[in-house]
Amino acid sequence: MRPPAPIGAIRHLASLAWHGDLSAYARQIQRLGGCERPIRLEGHRLDVHAATGEIVHEIADRDLPAGQLLIRCNNRRATRCAACAEVYRKDTFHLVTAGLSGGKGIGPAVAQHPRVFATFTAPSFGPVHNRPGGGRCRCGRLHSDDDPALGTPLDPERYDYRAAVLWNAHAGALWGRFTTYLRQQLASRAGIKRSTLRHCLKVSYAKVAEYQRRGAVHFHAVIRLDGPDGAEDTPPAWATTELLTDAIRSAARLAETPGPVVDGRTYAFRFGEQLDIRPIRSADFAGTSELSSRAVAAYIAKYATKGAESAGTLDRPIRNPITDLIGSGVTDHARQMILTCWHLGGLPELEALRLRKWAHMLGFRGHFSTKSRAYSVTLGALRQERADHNEALARQRAVEAGHPLPDPDTVLVLSHWRFAGTGLTAAEALITHGTPPSAGLTNDETEGDSVWTADETN
Numbered sequence: 179m180r181p182p183a184p185i186g187a188i189r190h191l192a193s194l195a196w197h198g199d200l201s202a203y204a205r206q207i208q209r210l211g212g213c214e215r216p217i218r219l220e221g222h223r224l225d226v227h228a229a230t231g232e233i234v235h236e237i238a239d240r241d242l243p244a245g246q247l248l249i250r251c252n253n254r255r256a257t258r259c260a261a262c263a264e265v266y267r268k269d270t271f272h273l274v275t276a277g278l279s280g281g282k283g284i285g286p287a288v289a290q291h292p293r294v295f296a297t298f299t300a301p302s303f304g305p306v307h308n309r310p311g312g313g314r315c316r317c318g319r320l321h322s323d324d325d326p327a328l329g330t331p332l333d334p335e336r337y338d339y340r341a342a343v344l345w346n347a348h349a350g351a352l353w354g355r356f357t358t359y360l361r362q363q364l365a366s367r368a369g370i371k372r373s374t375l376r377h378c379l380k381v382s383y384a385k386v387a388e389y390q391r392r393g394a395v396h397f398h399a400v401i402r403l404d405g406p407d408g409a410e411d412t413p414p415a416w417a418t419t420e421l422l423t424d425a426i427r428s429a430a431r432l433a434e435t436p437g438p439v440v441d442g443r444t445y446a447f448r449f450g451e452q453l454d455i456r457p458i459r460s461a462d463f464a465g466t467s468e469l470s471s472r473a474v475a476a477y478i479a480k481y482a483t484k485g486a487e488s489a490g491t492l493d494r495p496i497r498n499p500i501t502d503l504i505g506s507g508v509t510d511h512a513r514q515m516i517l518t519c520w521h522l523g524g525l526p527e528l529e530a531l532r533l534r535k536w537a538h539m540l541g542f543r544g545h546f547s548t549k550s551r552a553y554s555v556t557l558g559a560l561r562q563e564r565a566d567h568n569e570a571l572a573r574q575r576a577v578e579a580g581h582p583l584p585d586p587d588t589v590l591v592l593s594h595w596r597f598a599g600t601g602l603t604a605a606e607a608l609i610t611h612g613t614p615p616s617a618g619l620t621n622d623e624t625e626g627d628s629v630w631t632a633d634e635t636n
Contacts, residue, residue, distance in 0.1 A: 184604045186604060187603070187605040187607075188608075190604075191605050191609075199243055202243045203609070205243075206242060206243050206244050206248065207602075207606050207610055208609070208610075209248075210249075210250055210261075210610070211262075211265070212610060213251055214251075214260065214261060214610075214611075215253065215601050216250060216600065217249050217250075217597070217600055218246045219239070219246060219247040219596065219597065219598055220239045220595065220596055221593065222236070222238040222239065222594060223235075223236070223237040223238075223591065223592070223594075224592045224593070225584070225589050225590070226591075227584065227588060227590075228590050234589060244603075244606065250262055251600065252265075252266075254482065254483055254546070255484070255485050255493055256483045257487055258493060267482060268479070269557055269560045269561070271475050271478075272555075272560060273554055273555055273557060273560065274384050274400060274474065274554070275472065275475040276554040277382065277384055277400065277402065277409065278293060278471035278474065279471045279472075282554065282555040282559075282560070283555055283559075284409050284554050284555065287410070287412070288404075288409045289471070291402050291404055291409075291412070291413055292413065292419040292421075293401065293419070293422075293457070293458045294400075294401055294423055294455050294457050294458060295398070295399070295400055295455075296398075296399050296454065296455045297397070297398050297452075297453070298353075298356070298430060299390075299396040299449065299451075300345055300349070300390070300395065301345070301447075301449070301450040301451075303337060303338040303341050303345070303392075304331050304332070304333065304337035304338055305331065305333070306328075306329055306331050306332060306392050307325075307328050307330055307331075307332060308321070308328060309321050309323075309328070316332060317332060326509065329390060329392040329393070329489070329511070330392070334510075334511070339514055340522065342392075342394060342515060342541075343518045343519050343522060343533065343540060344437055344445055344447070344531075344541065345394060345447055345541075346539070346540050346541035346542040347531045347533060347541040347543065348435050349387070349395045349447075349542060349544065350542075350544030350545075351435045352448070355433045356429055356433040356449070357383070358433075359428075359432050360401075360429040361375055363425035363428045364403075364422075368417075368421075378405070378406055379403060379404070379406065379413055379414060379417055380404045380405065380407075380411075381402075381403060382401075382402045382408065382409065382549075382553040383399050383400060383549065384400045384550075384554070385398060385399035385547070385548055386398050386481045386482050386546060387542065387544065387545075387546045388481045388484070388488075389484075389486050389489040391488065391489060391490075392511070393511065393515050393540045395540075396450075398477065400474060400478065400553075401422065403422055408552035409552060409554065419457045423457070426455055427453060430449050430453050433448065433449065434446055434447065435447050438528055440522070440527075440528070456469050457469065458470070458471055458474055478547070481546070482546055482547040484546075485539070485546075486512075486538065486542070489512055489540060490508060490511060490512035491508055491512040491515070491516065491540055492508060493538070494538060495537075495538055496516065496534075496537045499517055503516065512540065516537045516540065519537035519540065519541050520537055523535075531543075
């Protein structure tokens, strides 16, 4: 049942309607595109003609219908802002698709390059509740898909929480080691020196991090072989999908990154035994049983907007593990990983890992989605293309209204904005969603089909 609208918000909107300001107010809110936690700014902007010094346009917070400048939060997490996360998901989808099928400045010939979709899992830190092959768990039960016990330790007292947290903290470094070994293995199979490989072959990839229910990070990656000049260059004939698959298996087995020494125990980290590598053949969803480019792109884009919430933890930093976890809904398993992060983060020898800062991420501090330089277009380029398109539309509307905007090359922009808070007022939430916000303003915080899912490692 929808909660009733606050009386104050209704009075505010009624007052704006009475004075004829409601339409302008609604337009300012609608430009946010449904953003749930916009950033609120106070200040002003002057557009000055460079040659004459004439002020051609002025924006001041007091003149805006909302009394402040509101801009999108651009948060990638769906749990924080569904609207902005959806934009991020679509951008990631186009980025990955361009590297598989062409587009956005990448030629269609890239679809003929050897490419695979690979999943790299974490090692075991102790037996957990799972559904091996859809069958019974070691505990004797047949867990349902939504059973909260899935991914939790069979014996929490013996589960290696330290290794689990440190694995997450070193997962990004291990991926870097893997890419180095992959090039070595490709050179070895081609019968050439590694220093020679870069003159005839380039390895390109796009990857995303995902949390298993046990709280361990694993990686999904598109890995592609190009000629030495990148996506537009055809790889040599010996660079086949089968050779790439074999080299990935060998590199994943050999890759290792050193960890710290804690209480006399020396840690080192490798990938888990579960490694799934599938060739990407077709471009579309339908008409084939093979793994398609679009299915892979949709799968990766979906996880680019998720955080560690699937592992039962929070989507925001923790300032105090005692007070912040009370009533938070964090699972017992995630709580223990968070407390382990907090304890290890207080050790001087682990200061560089910043485990307390990333305790809500269970120790993982890497980027959720990354790509190699030559894989495809960048997110920045996609955002700039969208900004240019919106500016062109604004200029067209200004011309139609009889107030053409000056050439941007002749205008100096002088602006000063300061942070004033985040979130929507009750009235703004009514305009945006038709419902009041779940939380008030604050000034202290700045799809696709399933492709492959790893079982929880025992």
